[in-house]
Amino acid sequence: MKIITAALFSLTAAFLTTYIILNLENQYFDPYKTEKEQYSSIGKTGENRIFLVGSSHVGRLNATFIQNYLLNHGKNYEVFNLAVAGDKPSLQLLSLKNEILLKPVLVVYGISFRDFESTQQNTSSISSFQTFSTVNSPLPDLHDLFVTSLYPITLNENFPSFENPQFLTLIAIDTLVEKPFPVSVQTLLTVWNMRADLQQVFPEVKNGNLDNLKKWAINYGWNETSLLYPLTPSNKIPYYQKSLIQTLNGITQNHTPFFKYQPAMMRIKNSTELNTMMENPDLRFKGFNSIDLEKNENALEQIVGGLSSNNVKVILFTTPQSKAYLDAISPKDKEILNSIVQKMHGKFGIETILLQDKYKNLNVWSDPSHMSTNSTISIYNEDIANAILKELG
């Protein structure tokens, strides 16, 4: 009895301690603070805004290219690519309020199979093999039943700390450890002058107040001799991002705050390389399950509904995938994605475009599910830009 009591006491004490610590940190390190800063900085730009939202599949779009394309066709709009790697509707929903407040004229939302795929991990990425699919089994899925019964707790907004305690803990440790300032003020100012995204987030630097910029530089491990210049911070991505200067084909991307471009994205891989890559189970579509499908479909409905009811035009499109990727998806699963798009079209009357098959046979892929950002490839950007033009009238 003593042992059971001690064990129960230990568990309770540990949970309470962790909860208190994480919530304390929440007060000082509001994970949504930097996102609010970023959104408020967008609000300081002009009024004609178009947002591209979605995951890394949308991240491959070139906001500056699309903006210039629109301008060349007589439409003067600022195009922001707000794509976030790993995004899905249930996460995008958290940013809906911020987006609506900025009153964009149009939101172009790209979704894919991955946005709705099962998040249950029965496999390790170390070797490739296939486990059973709950979708194909005629017997009841006990895990699904268990997770459904926990739904009210897991979706409760009052437990944000437990989404990613590691992130909060690491931020807390970093701020406790005093680091010497790594770069000269001159270097800091030089980079600030080059970076429109930093100017938007830290406008006070112009008046000589560098404190926030320094704190942010320390957090991201800036080093005078390093080539790693961090992006404007985004809390959506639960790990530190360090990248090269944000350029895409030589053009500084100051309208893509949450997505980092890497040189590898410019590579174009042939079909043999793509098929070889598909042996990695991490790159393959993991199938649908009822829980994640329903959760993200509901979230998508709320996003589209929320935007439409606030007079924001919406274009919903399915992001392009390569043949190698699509060949590994069953016709039944493909039909599920199409039916989600059709449902949104039917319910809200929004413009929808199915792009998942359009470029599958073209030589435009940097990996099986991502189009290359190589400057020789403009078809994806042009198609989206033309869709925007059509919607704007």
Add this chain to the structure above:
Amino acid sequence: MLFNTPDFVIFFITVIGVLVLFKNRRFQHVFILIASYFFFYYSSNYLITLLIYTTIWDFYFGNAIWNTSSKGKKKILLVISLAGNLGILGFFKYADFTISQINALSNSLGLSSQIPFLNLALPIGISFYTFHSITYTVGIYRQQFPPAKSFTEYAIFVAFFPQLVAGPILRAKDFLPQLREKISDFETGTRLRQILIDHSNLKIGITMMAIGFFKKMFFADNIAPMVKDVFSSPVGLESFTIIMGAISFGIQIYCDFSGYTDIALGAATIMGFKIPINFNRPYFATSPSEFWRRWHISLSSWLKEYLYVGLGGNRKSKTRTILNIFIVMFLGGLWHGASWNFVLWGLLHGSYLTIQKFFFKKIMPSSVKSFFSNRIGLVISIFITQYFVFLAWIPFRVKNINDLLYSMEKYIVIDFKTETTYHFILSHKFSISLVLIFIVMIIISYKKDVTAEKISNYRIRYWAVLLIAIVCMILLFYNGNPESFIYFQF
């Protein structure tokens, strides 16, 4: 059902609760069996039919072998039993691999016909419960013990949930007597053992489980992202990064697997069952053979007893012994997965064992041998042995042939570059810190001989504080995604 999820915690507490409340022996045994099947069904769904098939198959053949007096007939029955077990294992695990190799061969010969893949689901734990069953029928054949007195008993042995999906591989002769009451240290009676949750087992069991969760969720799961960053695309990385990745993977897989084993051992201990340890500080091994006496002990001893000895062991010629070693390690590698990289891993270890057995022991001068027996020599032996052990982990982790060759080359031929390694360390500070903390902790635990049993002997207040610290560390660094155990796929 993953151990590191709330599902398992609720399941396990429920099982213990029911065993405490209901003391009827038969009920307890049947309940454990039902709970084990529930555990398996939870994550494997319809594939539970294979587990039940294996159980019925070997129970029938075990009885048939025991009841036959003719030695020839016993052998035939054993062969049929093994064929049934290994056939199922081979089919589900290796059919698509075989097809891919045939297709590759056809392509190279210019033949256009391709056999379509079967796209079979791999039943979780099949390698483990198949091997459990084999110990039963072979043990009966060798007349080491009689068949289980009831189907329920045998079914519990095969499906016992703590070790069902990732070991340790149980021996029937060690486990089955635990289901019966003990008359003396060497004899069990016919009465079913009542499952009692006693204080000392409870404390040791909880300690083991806590340590297991700590290894898995604090170390293994938090080192995994860095390992993934190294080996998902290693081409272009510097030698020091590759070496760091190999060492980190070695630590990750040890914490993952031994963590799982600790949880399994702890759960079994709480219920009063003794299952064998699977790890004994393998990264302190001073030679390849010692490594295999310390790593995945249940598998290495199984391979030795049922395969190596069966092939003749070291009783035949030197050439035959070397061949036996390579056959065993080849199959041991293949057991881990239907892929040539696992075979390469096995063959590497086979070559290490062969070199140690036949060359070092024979050609090394006695002065050198005595040097390696002293303290400094032992430390050097550990470093040399682990250098080769971590080298072998690379093919275990990296499947793509180009990535594998690049990684192994960079590990062996060091380029002494540090530019990107430095940035890599900066961007993976947390994981690197955990690797260093782990190394310090195992050295301390080795020197002080800290074990779960010793920790469970602490006074209750200190024991509770340690539990609080362990759970807090796990929770504070949990990143929201439970990672499955690496050995679940085998």
